[in-house]
Amino acid sequence: MANKRELKRSINYICSDLFAETVAASLYDKKASKENLEALLASILIIHDDFIRRVSYPEPGLAPKAYYKAIIEDFNKQVSEIIDHIQNL
Template structure:
């Protein structure tokens, strides 16, 4: 299992890529600007939420906590990515 610092860096990198995709699409002027603005806000909130969750690990069941956290993060990233593609 990766340490917390590395996990936080991975979350920052993934959310940064999602945010950059939104910015690039907004410059193309083919996508709906309001939808992209909402997606950018959601990406920023996602980053903050998961970094905060990593900082407050549940004691006693760390392995299950991180497994659940990674799965939830992956599901949300896939959902946001699909919505970026549709925008």
């Protein structure tokens, strides 16, 4: 991790790409239910907000390197879950 700014940019880019992919998948697949689509879009926004907040305000008492490494691992895990949901639309 170079710095917080680059980590926030990466989170922003990934979340915006996920959002765009979800919208595109819903437009091309007419079978997708509106409730599932809205829940998936809401979860992307919640993940974005949560991780930006976690990067901005680190928990006191934890080593910075371990803290940010844990954030990156958690983010990658949640992104892979979102990708699986997009594929199943």
